[in-house]
Amino acid sequence: MSGETRQYALELKEIHKTFNPGTINEKVALDGLNLQLGEGDFVTIIGGNGAGKSTMLNAIAGVWAVDQGSIMIGGVDVTTLPEHKRARFLGRVFQDPMTGTAATMSIEENMAIAARRGRGRSLRWGVTKEERVKYRELLQTLDLGLEDRLTSKVGLLSGGQRQAVTLLMASLQKPELLLLDEHTAALDPKTAAKVLDLSDKIIADSSLTAMMVTHNMKDAITHGNRLIMMHEGKIIYDVRGEEKKSLHVSDLMAKFEEISGGEFANDRMILS
Amino acid sequence: MILLALNPLSLLRAMPGAVAQGLIWGIMALGVYITFRLLDFADLTVDGTLATGGATAVMLIRVADMEPWTALIVSFAVGMLAGMVTGLLHTALGIPGILASILTQISLYSVNLNIMGKSNQPINVDQYRLVVSSRYISGDALTKFKFYGGVILGCLILVAILYCYFGTEQGQAIRATGCNMRMAKAQGINTNFHTVLALMISNGLVGLSGGLYAQYQGAADVNMGRGAIVIGLAAVIIGEVLFGKFCAGRKMAFAFTMVSVIIGAVIYYAVIAFVLWLKMPSDDLKLFSAIVVAVFLALPYLKGKFGRKGAARS
Numbered sequence: 118m119s120g121e122t123r124q125y126a127l128e129l130k131e132i133h134k135t136f137n138p139g140t141i142n143e144k145v146a147l148d149g150l151n152l153q154l155g156e157g158d159f160v161t162i163i164g165g166n167g168a169g170k171s172t173m174l175n176a177i178a179g180v181w182a183v184d185q186g187s188i189m190i191g192g193v194d195v196t197t198l199p200e201h202k203r204a205r206f207l208g209r210v211f212q213d214p215m216t217g218t219a220a221t222m223s224i225e226e227n228m229a230i231a232a233r234r235g236r237g238r239s240l241r242w243g244v245t246k247e248e249r250v251k252y253r254e255l256l257q258t259l260d261l262g263l264e265d266r267l268t269s270k271v272g273l274l275s276g277g278q279r280q281a282v283t284l285l286m287a288s289l290q291k292p293e294l295l296l297l298d299e300h301t302a303a304l305d306p307k308t309a310a311k312v313l314d315l316s317d318k319i320i321a322d323s324s325l326t327a328m329m330v331t332h333n334m335k336d337a338i339t340h341g342n343r344l345i346m347m348h349e350g351k352i353i354y355d356v357r358g359e360e361k362k363s364l365h366v367s368d369l370m371a372k373f374e375e376i377s378g379g380e381f382a383n384d385r386m387i388l389s
Numbered sequence: 390m391i392l393l394a395l396n397p398l399s400l401l402r403a404m405p406g407a408v409a410q411g412l413i414w415g416i417m418a419l420g421v422y423i424t425f426r427l428l429d430f431a432d433l434t435v436d437g438t439l440a441t442g443g444a445t446a447v448m449l450i451r452v453a454d455m456e457p458w459t460a461l462i463v464s465f466a467v468g469m470l471a472g473m474v475t476g477l478l479h480t481a482l483g484i485p486g487i488l489a490s491i492l493t494q495i496s497l498y499s500v501n502l503n504i505m506g507k508s509n510q511p512i513n514v515d516q517y518r519l520v521v522s523s524r525y526i527s528g529d530a531l532t533k534f535k536f537y538g539g540v541i542l543g544c545l546i547l548v549a550i551l552y553c554y555f556g557t558e559q560g561q562a563i564r565a566t567g568c569n570m571r572m573a574k575a576q577g578i579n580t581n582f583h584t585v586l587a588l589m590i591s592n593g594l595v596g597l598s599g600g601l602y603a604q605y606q607g608a609a610d611v612n613m614g615r616g617a618i619v620i621g622l623a624a625v626i627i628g629e630v631l632f633g634k635f636c637a638g639r640k641m642a643f644a645f646t647m648v649s650v651i652i653g654a655v656i657y658y659a660v661i662a663f664v665l666w667l668k669m670p671s672d673d674l675k676l677f678s679a680i681v682v683a684v685f686l687a688l689p690y691l692k693g694k695f696g697r698k699g700a701a702r703s
Contacts, residue, residue: 200575204578215569218572220569221564230562230565230578233576234577240559241557241558243561
């Protein structure tokens with residue numbers, strides 16, 4: 118790459134993705150999506166159902182190949198890389214707490230697997246003594262009493278605990294980009310707030326670049342330094358800094374209605 | 390009246406053989422455990438692989454004059470190849486797992502006939518120093534001791550190796566792949582590679598078991614693996630039902646679980662010996678095995694469906 122092109126933490130260029138093309142279930146999910154994230158950006162993403170929020174995150178993670186366009190993470194073109202090879206760059210937390218961890222494996226094993234993200238899996242021991250000490254300390258910072266349960270199966274933990282562990286796992290190997298896909302949506306409000314706080318803390322402590330999809334407009338405004346709104350597979354509103362901080366939920370609602378042609382926001386958005 | 394006609398001594402006489410057979414098939418059951426429980430993959434390759442392992446061992450010992458021990462290593466390797474074929478059919482060619490394994494199993498039938506040149510090849514314990522043989526259990530005390538001690542020690546060594554392996558980075562990657570594929574991919578694990586690897590290890594064990602069993606019964610037969618998957622599943626389930634609580638939460642729980650799978654295979658053969666002693670026609674054995682496995686596989690589901698009431702009461 119020439120020195121002239123600025124290196125972004127993430128650069129999406131003209132991404133197109135259509136699901137079930139040529140069938141009655143055809144759905145244009147991403148429609149010429151463009152996005153650039155600077156180093157250390159923490160962007161929150163809102164939009165109605167089917168706007169393409171999670172689809173965008175899946176495109177970045179490589180869950181499937183995009184039809185058109187290119188994806189660069191930290192200056193590296195990952196467009197054609199399979200999911201497990203892109204994992205080197207990415208920390209991911211999912212909406213369903215079951216998705217981010219392996220239930221039948223212990224807490225320390227889950228963490229050890231995450232600590233080796235992007236590396237080959239050799240015949241060395243899966244969890245070393247030094248790691249155990251380190252994991253215990255890290256779990257202590259969660260303040261959930263998990264530091265004494267290193268060998269407990271993750272399946273025994275609550276949803277909130279699992280999300281907290283998944284967040285920790287995502288940051289064990291500093292990722293170029295942290296993808297949070299409605300990671301508090303399945304939790305009760307109190308636990309959700311705790312997990313959000315933890316997300317803020319981890320992002321700040323390791324100065325991570327992060328993307329957080331949420332249905333909660335208030336959370337979208339209060340967290341991060343940038344907010345984007347999606348509609349029909351495109352970004353239709355992009356606001357940052359002071360302007361973002363001064364936003365109100367009502368502004369977003371108005372914006373949403375204006376752009377979606379007077380359509381009412383769905384119930385979930387109104388209620389949150 | 391009927392019970393009086395049964396001779397308790399004949400049941401007693403059947404037991405040593407049942408135990409020996411159970412231990413040898415227990416190695417195959419370990420392979421089934423790896424695919425069925427760790428990888429969550431219903432692998433029917435084993436029915437073919439068992440016979441391939443047996444055919445390979447017998448022909449190598451007889452034709453190539455190979456040491457019976459060395460032949461077992463080749464049985465293991467050949468089993469791994471069979472597992473690799475199933476794995477690649479599934480991961481590289483996108484064929485559903487269970488179908489991929491059936492395709493390999495069917496093709497192995499021809500492969501096995503080709504290895505042996507006909508459907509059955511005997512091997513005489515008097516001519517070769519076989520690792521195991523049913524002759525040894527009717528021998529003198531020392532022979533018996535050496536036989537059982539050797540087989541049990543062999544099983545325990547395998548358990549120890551597997552225990553260590555599944556504690557390594559690679560072993561953990563296999564377990565994560567089987568437990569939660571999305572998580573595994575998100576953590577950079579090549580799930581295709583580790584699926585193939587697990588199938589290879591599993592079928593390697595099955596091939597080894599086949600090589601041992603052919604030596605034990607003094608022949609390799611193209612049909613020796615028919616229904617092996619059902620016996621493997623039975624062993625896994627019997628082990629889990631009887632010793633699941635004992636193993637759970639224990640240090641080295643995984644090693645205990647594997648031992649209980651082997652014991653499950655021994656119990657399976659003891660039960661078979663028992664029902665045969667009750668004069669059940671041997672033609673009905675496979676039906677009996679299938680019903681037992683079906684019942685035990687259905688139990689957790691039925692418990693979940695109808696167990697609520699009981700839980701509320703207690």
